[in-house]
Amino acid sequence: MCATLFKHLPDGVFLIDPETSCVLDCNEVALKHVGMERSEILNQSVLKLHVEVMGLDQWASLAQAVRAVEHLVFVVHHRHKSGAEVPVEIKTSHFWQDGREYFLSIARNISTRQAQERAGHRDEAQLRYALNEALDGLWDWNLQTDEVFFSPQLARMLGYGPSEMTPHRDTWSANLHPEDALWVRKVLQEHIDGQRSRYNAEYRLRNRNGHYIWVHDRGRVCEHNDDGQPIRMLGMMRNVTDQKTMELTLQAMASHDPLTGLLNRREGEQVLDRQLELCRRLAVPMGMCFFDLDHFKRINDEHGHALGDKVLQRVAQTISHEVRSTDALFRWDSDEFLLLCVDTAESDLLVLVEKLRAKIAATHWQDLGQLPGITCSFGVAVFPDHADNADNLFVAADSALYRAKAQGRNRVEVAPKNTPAAAAAQTSDNK
Numbered sequence: 001m002c003a004t005l006f007k008h009l010p011d012g013v014f015l016i017d018p019e020t021s022c023v024l025d026c027n028e029v030a031l032k033h034v035g036m037e038r039s040e041i042l043n044q045s046v047l048k049l050h051v052e053v054m055g056l057d058q059w060a061s062l063a064q065a066v067r068a069v070e071h072l073v074f075v076v077h078h079r080h081k082s083g084a085e086v087p088v089e090i091k092t093s094h095f096w097q098d099g100r101e102y103f104l105s106i107a108r109n110i111s112t113r114q115a116q117e118r119a120g121h122r123d124e125a126q127l128r129y130a131l132n133e134a135l136d137g138l139w140d141w142n143l144q145t146d147e148v149f150f151s152p153q154l155a156r157m158l159g160y161g162p163s164e165m166t167p168h169r170d171t172w173s174a175n176l177h178p179e180d181a182l183w184v185r186k187v188l189q190e191h192i193d194g195q196r197s198r199y200n201a202e203y204r205l206r207n208r209n210g211h212y213i214w215v216h217d218r219g220r221v222c223e224h225n226d227d228g229q230p231i232r233m234l235g236m237m238r239n240v241t242d243q244k245t246m247e248l249t250l251q252a253m254a255s256h257d258p259l260t261g262l263l264n265r266r267e268g269e270q271v272l273d274r275q276l277e278l279c280r281r282l283a284v285p286m287g288m289c290f291f292d293l294d295h296f297k298r299i300n301d302e303h304g305h306a307l308g309d310k311v312l313q314r315v316a317q318t319i320s321h322e323v324r325s326t327d328a329l330f331r332w333d334s335d336e337f338l339l340l341c342v343d344t345a346e347s348d349l350l351v352l353v354e355k356l357r358a359k360i361a362a363t364h365w366q367d368l369g370q371l372p373g374i375t376c377s378f379g380v381a382v383f384p385d386h387a388d389n390a391d392n393l394f395v396a397a398d399s400a401l402y403r404a405k406a407q408g409r410n411r412v413e414v415a416p417k418n419t420p421a422a423a424a425a426q427t428s429d430n431k
């Protein structure tokens with residue numbers, strides 16, 4: 001039985017003479033480890049199997065150490081007959097039998113284990129590298145305790161040192177931009193509640209210096225408890241400030257007039273539709289004023305286009321200062337501007353527009369050169385009094401402006417009321 005066990009043990013077993021270091025017996029596995037015949041090993045010094053060969057002096061010290069403890073465990077390399085080196089963990093104990101001392105060494109081939117450990121270290125190193133060097137910052141949120149692991153890269157992205165960010169959800173939520181906080185939390189909660197397959201948001205987050213950066217943040221619940229409740233969420237965050245700034249600049253360029261900085265006609269047409277719809281729903285009036293500089297061509301012709309540009313800029317500036325923040329001013333075309341005033345009835349609109357007219361007429365232009373007095377003509381129409389849709393309202397304001405020009409310029413004209421007679425009059429006016 002003993003011999004059978006000895007034979008079938010998964011590890012190599014050597015019976016050794018402590019005095020000479022010679023192998024007295026070994027099992028089949030031991031022979032297999034070194035690729036040798038029994039005759040090649042028996043009565044040979046066990047040290048010959050070791051790559052790290054020791055002399056007998058060292059063997060004597062080793063033997064002392066074996067005798068001093070119950071088991072001595074050490075790692076060496078066995079040399080396979082083919083020349084390959086096999087890492088083995090050796091566990092040696094000593095015992096006495098019939099007045100003679102023996103060492104029993106169990107040699108375990110640890111090449112697989114070492115390879116796994118090396119792979120493990122590699123994985124760990126890769127993970128550490130990824131956490132430190134990846135473009136994205138990683139966060140790992142315990143939904144039960146609200147503790148959050150922020151990776152070093154994430155901390156760095158926000159200007160913090162590796163251990164400066166308190167590992168808690170509040171560290172994130174307290175720094176959300178006030179305009180983004182509500183909707184970002186909502187999107188996140190919807191994912192946690194299972195209403196969205198993933199959390200994905202682009203928003204502003206305050207960094208350590210108090211400045212906001214744009215981040216693209218995305219993540220997913222990755223663990224649930226036995227009741228199916230989400231308990232852990234993992235996510236990645238990327239600094240997209242540069243892209244976002246570029247995107248916003250392009251958007252601004254597409255919707256703004258580069259000369260005056262006002263919203264352009266393209267944007268105006270959309271705003272007009274939206275504002276009119278809003279006023280219709282709220283059953284409030286909307287005032288529209290279409291205005292145009294008087295004899296602007298002459299200014300260009302007599303003083304140059306560059307100075308003409310400055311005049312346009314100043315008119316835009318002057319009018320912008322006079323209107324409310326809820327009003328919308330657009331540069332429509334060449335020297336034409338459009339003003340939309342939500343919830344403004346005709347009488348109020350006329351007071352405002354008259355003020356604008358007077359303001360432009362009273363503006364001093366000397367700092368720009370020897371300019372004549374500059375004036376504008378204004379056409380006014382109000383929804384729903386003069387028209388009940390955007391196109392007709394625009395036509396009404398435009399024809400009122402036409403009349404203001406025809407009647408001497410530097411004046412304000414109101415569109416005729418939205419009646420069949422008025423519509424007919426308007427048509428004949430436009431001929």
Ligand SMILES: Nc1nc2c(ncn2[C@@H]2O[C@H](COP(=O)(O)OP(=O)(O)OP(=O)(O)O)[C@@H](O)[C@H]2O)c(=O)[nH]1
Nearest residue numbers: 292293294295296297298300305308309334335405
């Ligand atoms: N400086 C400058 N001029 C422009 C710009 N866009 C259009 N214009 C000029 O603005 C002038 C507009 O003239 P009009 O509206 O036709 O006529 P007006 O001289 O203003 O005469 P009334 O409108 O009838 O009073 C034209 O000479 C255009 O070339 C611009 O961006 N800068």
